[in-house]
Amino acid sequence: MRIFDPHIHMTSRTTADYRAMRAAGVAAVVEPAFWLGQPRTSPDSFADYFDGLLGWEPFRASQYGISHHCTIALNPKEANDPRCVPVLELLPRYLVKDRVVAVGEIGFDSATPEEEHAFAVQLQLAVEHELPAMVHTPHRDKAGGTDRSIAVIRESGIDPGMVVLDHLNEMTVRSAADAGCWMGFSIYPDTKMDPDRMVRILQQYGTERMLVNSAADWGHSDPLLTRATGEAMLAAGFDADDVDRVLWRNPVEFYGQSGRLELEGVDAPAGEAEPGPPPGSYAGNSLLRGGG
Amino acid sequence: MTTPAAPRREPDLPHHPAHGDVVAPPEETAALREALHRVLDPQLTERLATDLAEAADPAALLRRFPAAGRRYGRGLLPGAPDGWRVEDAVRTLLLLRLPPDETAAVAERVYREGDAAERRGVLRALPHLPVGPAGVELVRDALRANDPRLVEAAVGPYAARHLDQPAWRQAVLKCLFIEVPLRAVAGLADRRDAELAALAEGLAAERRAAGRTVPADLALIAPG
Numbered sequence A: 001m002r003i004f005d006p007h008i009h010m011t012s013r014t015t016a017d018y019r020a021m022r023a024a025g026v027a028a029v030v031e032p033a034f035w036l037g038q039p040r041t042s043p044d045s046f047a048d049y050f051d052g053l054l055g056w057e058p059f060r061a062s063q064y065g066i067s068h069h070c071t072i073a074l075n076p077k078e079a080n081d082p083r084c085v086p087v088l089e090l091l092p093r094y095l096v097k098d099r100v101v102a103v104g105e106i107g108f109d110s111a112t113p114e115e116e117h118a119f120a121v122q123l124q125l126a127v128e129h130e131l132p133a134m135v136h137t138p139h140r141d142k143a144g145g146t147d148r149s150i151a152v153i154r155e156s157g158i159d160p161g162m163v164v165l166d167h168l169n170e171m172t173v174r175s176a177a178d179a180g181c182w183m184g185f186s187i188y189p190d191t192k193m194d195p196d197r198m199v200r201i202l203q204q205y206g207t208e209r210m211l212v213n214s215a216a217d218w219g220h221s222d223p224l225l226t227r228a229t230g231e232a233m234l235a236a237g238f239d240a241d242d243v244d245r246v247l248w249r250n251p252v253e254f255y256g257q258s259g260r261l262e263l264e265g266v267d268a269p270a271g272e273a274e275p276g277p278p279p280g281s282y283a284g285n286s287l288l289r290g291g292g
Numbered sequence B: 001m002t003t004p005a006a007p008r009r010e011p012d013l014p015h016h017p018a019h020g021d022v023v024a025p026p027e028e029t030a031a032l033r034e035a036l037h038r039v040l041d042p043q044l045t046e047r048l049a050t051d052l053a054e055a056a057d058p059a060a061l062l063r064r065f066p067a068a069g070r071r072y073g074r075g076l077l078p079g080a081p082d083g084w085r086v087e088d089a090v091r092t093l094l095l096l097r098l099p100p101d102e103t104a105a106v107a108e109r110v111y112r113e114g115d116a117a118e119r120r121g122v123l124r125a126l127p128h129l130p131v132g133p134a135g136v137e138l139v140r141d142a143l144r145a146n147d148p149r150l151v152e153a154a155v156g157p158y159a160a161r162h163l164d165q166p167a168w169r170q171a172v173l174k175c176l177f178i179e180v181p182l183r184a185v186a187g188l189a190d191r192r193d194a195e196l197a198a199l200a201e202g203l204a205a206e207r208r209a210a211g212r213t214v215p216a217d218l219a220l221i222a223p224g
């Protein structure tokens, strides 16, 4: 099973996670820029964070045979802090970088006018840079927030095929499907969406435009739930090609619209087991702990 | 939304009043240009000519610099020094288009704002640029990184010329530590000294005590 996790915050994960993910079949990831739990207070700390998403984190991932990409944005939570809003002016310089495959996570958290402003401005940046957009749907008032997000997306004029609405559930999948957007589902250990519910949604809505992610971060989460979902699909009667479509070809198609996916060496078809380089090695060099 | 005029996080650019000397002899810079022309097809050659013509304007250079890998390729560049990639040579030529007295400041900016590949590109370019010692802080920055791609690019001819001896010794030691091959270190035969040999011996003793292998390259600086 080859797996592309289209939404995972690897900055918050350990090298043991990278090793376990690779062993489970994860060969590519997208790390969206989001908040870090602790609020930031200035654009400079965003710049350092974005630099890490473009520098250190892809290097860390490459040591485990995983191709790392990112999305860049001012997230909705911090869009409410006037000290952070100038991040919007930093974005154009990041949106031209290699491996930046979308603008995101953008969208609503508490549905404030400040969030709507940042959302709309960043959808325009996506259009200008010919990049997809990753839209986070809110955890509170999800149905209302999703519909409101779709209205902002429509108003922006962006092609809905360039947008993923993420963290969907049974209550919000229909409006996302009808809007023509891609549909993202975050599979969590206890609450929200689990593998079996995901399988039922796939049975009902099909596999087209469907993206399954772990959204693993610094909270209670599990980076191997993409694999668990693939296994639940097989157990429910989907075949290996359906699983490959949902867990690999769909994210490749969605983010491939950026023209900036780099999958050479990790995109072997399912079944051809590709062990990747030995853990801890990169281009013939091993990285030693505390080297310097 | 229009593109904002100036990014909020301007790095503190030192003012370099005049340009400085160049480390690499002109024929090495010319060889890079030729190596590049041998690998680019006619369409890319034409695109490069246009990009280079525009790059004399720093604003145009800032747009082209990040995209060099996806526009021209990331593979190793035959005919260039060991480890050079197509994008490194493109970035070097882009920086060479700048007015000499602006080169140091713009090189610093694209390094500070760059991803790992852009930073490597600036480090590779340094010996070809008329910046005198103004780029040495970038070399020091790269040597603090743990990314072997940056460390390898930082210990080239520019460091051999401009890095002081204690910092240079630490750079060589770091190469051993993170297994960057010592053939990447320019001027090794000229600059190695007894103190570097002693530092390397210390590393070897630590490795032996831990039952680990001693890097083979260590023999290049601590014979016996």
Ligand SMILES: [Zn+2]
Pocket: A007, A009, A032, A034, A105, A215
């Ligand atoms: Zn997220």
